[in-house]
């Protein structure tokens with residue numbers, strides 16, 4: 001226990017940190033466009049569009065064809081496996097379209113949530129088997145960062161100690177594997193907003209989950225400067241009767257981070273977790289204005305909060321594609337504006 005066996009050279013460490021720093025450069029965040037086939041199906045269903053590979057491609061094309069204006073707002077785009085190998089109408093690989101704008105390409109590598117048998121509904125995420133080989137291939141195919149998502153539900157009995165430990169461990173194992181391949185791991189321990197819990201309870205659970213995560217990251221020798229954190233904001237459950245201001249959400253969120261996230265971590269990018277586009281921007285603004293000392297860039301890695309208006313505007317009709325792309329650009333610009341305001 002007294003010796004260190006370095007896993008990464010100083011050149012590898014420098015590469016990882018540079019990738020992470022580029023993604024969270026001032027004013028920039030991430031577009032999470034890595035919905036699995038099933039999750040994308042739910043989005044398309046809302047607008048009455050069939051969940052086919054072609055329709056998924058069409059919608060991704062609407063986002064990825066955004067012009068130069070998003071260069072200053074978006075530092076990274078998270079792809080789903082299928083999308084990494086898809087092309088625009090003119091034959092250009094989506095990966096190339098993103099890279100040509102100077103934006104870093106990332107890939108979701110977990111293989112989804114599975115229940116932990118014998119528990120009261122808690123879960124883990126699978127996908128470690130073969131991850132090293134997949135990372136090696138993804139790196140060759142243009143991905144420089146990855147994402148792995150774990151979820152926790154708040155109830156009287158959850159998250160359990162077992163689920164906090166198991167998910168922390170799987171996130172740390174994934175991180176160490178990614179780093180061996182020059183891929184920056186984003187760790188996403190998402191506490192779902194479902195439930196009637198208040199803001200304090202969410203903050204408390206967030207602290208417990210993050211504290212366990214960074215203990216596991218240390219145990220697994222993860223190079224923290226070459227990682228990014230994608231947490232939930234601390235918010236009350238969506239059935240909570242008390243309403244909290246953006247300033248209260250911000251104070252609870254930043255307090256939880258200050259208590260648990262080492263300053264060595266290069267950046268924190270919040271998920272939007274079902275918040276409306278407006279709410280996600282306003283909360284992000286309050287978080288950045290929160291008067292506590294913050295050791296990391298605090299920005300966005302939004303899925304729904306960057307795509308909802310674009311999806312609604314598109315509705316599956318070719319003639320709406322340009323207007324839908326404009327909606328996405330508008331949201332990305334608003335997030336950046338709120339970061340700096």
Ligand code: 13P
Nearest residue numbers: 032271272273302303304
């Ligand atoms: P939302 O911002 O829609 O929560 O999605 C972010 C994400 O990547 C979830 O894994």
